[in-house]
Amino acid sequence: MPVFVMSDLELPIRGRTYREPEGPHSVVVRGRDLDAGLQHVAARADCKAIAVIGLPADDRDLSVLAGRRLFLVDADSARLRDFVEIAIRADADVEWIRATSPPFDRLADALLPVGAVVLAAGSSSRMPGSQKLLLEFDGRPMVKAVIEAASDGGCHQILVVYASDDVKQAVGGDAELIHNPRAQTGMASSLQAGLRALRSDMEGALVMLGDQPMVGSRTVAALLRAWRQEGSRPAVAVSGAAAGKWTPPVLLARELWEDMMALEGDAGARQVLDRRPELVDVVPSLDQLDDVDTPDDYAKIVRLFPRPKPTHKA
Incomplete structure (x- = not known):
């Protein structure tokens, strides 16, 4: 989704444009240009979010932001509080940070939200019993370890696609459950x-495997950060063991989702992206990427993460 920068800001973010875009987009303005930003939002129903860097001295009517994301940045706590209260009354989905200028990760997170899709509907056929x-x-x-990594790594929405009631019960309320x-x-x-189940405001989908419990929040955060950078490709994945190869998790821009809808059988994102390697950026993994398919695989991770020994009370 394009990020329309309406002020004199250098913002190295994915999709940045200084020209009014077609289709869904978000907006970034300085406070002195907020009136122009609000006029733009009022005229464009497909403007999904607006970020305001440095708030104006006077209050504004923010009613046009009802139901839209608003990200506020200002160093003045009192001014920030006043605008947040106005935004809440206007029914905007508001976030804020007290700072002179926003950290890139916080701003990109607000403008380019990512949802996680945890694939957890496999039959465990190679893990007898x-x-x-x-x-x-x-x-x-282990599926809850994957959910935790997605949450702590910065995903805005977390879905677990399941088939087994046992998996459903194990996940509980820790993620949204999608039965397949x-x-x-x-x-x-x-x-x-x-x-299909991701919210319409999710601009990217982080596809994770429920049997990769050693993938942690650091790797998730690194994928999100790389994908949100200006000039990044539509997909970002983790480098695999073999040179030039990648492995899940993989982050897919919304523009790739239609291609995924044409897949059949046991095909996944790899079947699309390996045919078009120019669509994929690869980042180093900060965690171990082993998946668990067999008893030997599980024995290996138990050796790496041994179960705590029970303590006996005297």
Whole structure:
């Protein structure tokens, strides 16, 4: 989604433009240009969000921002509080930060939100007698470790696509649950179910595997940061063990979702992106990327993250 910069700001963000864009977009203005920004929002129903850097001295009518995202930045706590109260009364979805200028990550996070799709509908066919996603990792079911990484890494919405009631119960209220009644047809149907369920304001989808419990929040945050940078490609993934290869998690811009909807069977994002490597940026992993398919795989991660020994009370 384009980010329309209406003021004299140098902002190295994905989709930056100084010309009025067509289609859905967000806006960044300095406080002195807020009136022009509000006029733009009023005229464009497809303007999804506005960020204001440095607030004007006088209050403004923010009613045109009802139902839209608003990000406020100012060093004056009192001025910031006044504008936040006005925004809340206007029913805007408001975030704010007290600063002279916003940290890039906070601003990009507000303008380019990302949702996570955790694929957790597999049959665990290579793990006899167990639903592998419920196996313990660092004190909780491994699928919950993946959810935690997505949340702590900065995803705005987290969906878990499941087939088994056991997985549903294990996840509980920690994520939004999307049932896939066609899970037996392969991974493509789960990916598609997750993408369809993401909110309309999500600009990217971080596709994660429920059996990669060692992928942590640092890797998630690195993927989001790389994807939000100016000049980044539509997809950003983690570098794999082999040179030139990538591995999940992978972040997909909304413009790629339609291609994912054409997949069938056990195909995933790789089937699209390996044919078009020019669409993918690769970043180094900050965590181990092993997935858990077999008892030997699980034994390996248990050695890395041994279960705590029980303590006996005297």
